[in-house]
Amino acid sequence: MLGINTQALFGQLLLGLINGSFYALLSLGLAVIFGMLNIINFAHGALFMMGAFCAYFLLTWFDLNYWWALVLAPLIIGGFGIVLQHTLLRRIAGLDHLYSLLLTFGLALIIQGVFLNYYGSSGLPYAIPAALQGGTNLGFMFLPNYRAWVVVVSLAVCLATWFLIERTRFGSYLRAATENPQLVSAFGINVPLMITLTYGLGVGLAALAGVLAAPINQVRPLMGADFIIVVFAVVVIGGMGSILGSIVTGFALGIIEGLTKYFYPEASNTVVFLLMVLVLLVKPTGLTGKAT
């Protein structure tokens, strides 16, 4: 059919959709954290990796399977994030952006370095849970069940986060505190607590993405290091002003990357960065962003 191998094309599209799920989850977390704390969390990739390792530890040390990890890892790593925020990040609130970026970059180096020392740079296998093994033949392509699961879960979690922030009372406090923290705390709302919880939420999303990625990408200390740079480009393209914007941009760029892998594989690593340049030239504030 026009020289297009549909099987391969849909395969790459699916792979793109999977990566897009991770981009969406990670850039969503970055956007939520940026909105509330006004920092860019460079440690996001390292925390994503910790989510995957957490799933691995739960399985090998405590015999707790994937389903447990899906719930526990975001809570544990989110809790770790809360500790980081409370002990370190809190101290530089109000300083220039520069310092939060450097502090979280330092944290990322520490976390990745420690894991590299104990686990090397090669990957640890993490099996796909029994219930999600195998696949479904859709006629035009073979769809591995686990990959379909990842896309569905990511989409559901993204929409739930959107709902939490845009449609609930907690979310309205959060948005209000983003706009004017003094005023909101004058109404008797504990803003520092909300800041801490928000950071925990963002980190939890990264950890969840890590657990989802564990059976696909293997568990590696550097699995988040290069990933986070792409996510930064996604954030630049989408702009951090809108929750829905980061979700849509994340998925869309994943799909574009997948298509590039099929039509012009040489550019698959760079296409997101090239799009970033293009967007900056045409609309410097990002697709959904307001002027900053």
Place this chain on the structure above:
Amino acid sequence: MTSTAGHPDAGLQRRTISDEIAVFIVMAIALVIVPLTGLYPYFVMQALCFALFACAFNLFLGYSGLLSFGHAMFLGTAGYICAHAAKVWGFPPELAILTGTAASAVLGLLAGLVAIRRQGIYFAMITLGLAQLMYFFYLQAKFTHGEDGIQGIPQGFLFGFLDLSKSTTLYYVVVAVFLLAFLLIWRIINSPFGEVLKSIRENEQRAISLGYKVDRYKLMAFVLSATLAGLAGALKVIVAQNASLTDVHWSMSGEVVLMVLLGGLGTVYGPVVGAFLVIAMQQYLAGAGQWVVVIQGVIFVVCVLTFRRGIVGEIAHLFKRSL
């Protein structure tokens, strides 16, 4: 952006030009007598290349307040082009270095035109993305030999008569280039152009209202910084005789930030001190594997939390001098 970047008490410090000159003379004398002290000259040459890289980086961050997280692309680009020119095209060293540096200047102009469009935190993410773009380009390009890098680069004769394969000659050439470039940066900082940059860092709105074309100044500073970072990269390749992907990797962009932060952001001598310390640490801990990265991370955290002026910045603050 209401910028408070740069060094924490920028503007409050009295400039003490005479102290800066005195320190320069001491530094120059120290570098000239190093070969007599038995200190390993290769280490000093390597550290000087990184010191120049850090000074170039500081020229932009310290005096414009914008953090570039992609400066490795300039170091690496000049390195690759210089290596290719010397090895494949058979250029003499001075021309190879010049070609590499010019390549970084062009890249700096292109990257700057894109990145200057956004402020603050976005600027850092954009430069990081551009550097990653270049990294993948060099990973796939034929002439860089991917993971292997360009090996065995001929050092040749500088200006036709200085034999750079002799380590003493090479050493003094590196010292001369470093000192000249350092003086150039110092001159730029103290020029009217540098003063405008500082005013933009302190209060961009006011600089705009005074009629300065702020973006043009930032772009100019970025290109200058990229060019000098390129000079460091090209020089480094002639010293080490190989060019590899390490020099364009994001971790290199992080390392130069570390050097400048540790030594003292927005100070004249901070980047030099930071570069020597970071390179020395890497040498002594070469056998410690990934712990070097962990220690670097710890230095970042400690510097940001307790030590934002950096070593030279703290000393300068203590003695109420500018260094």
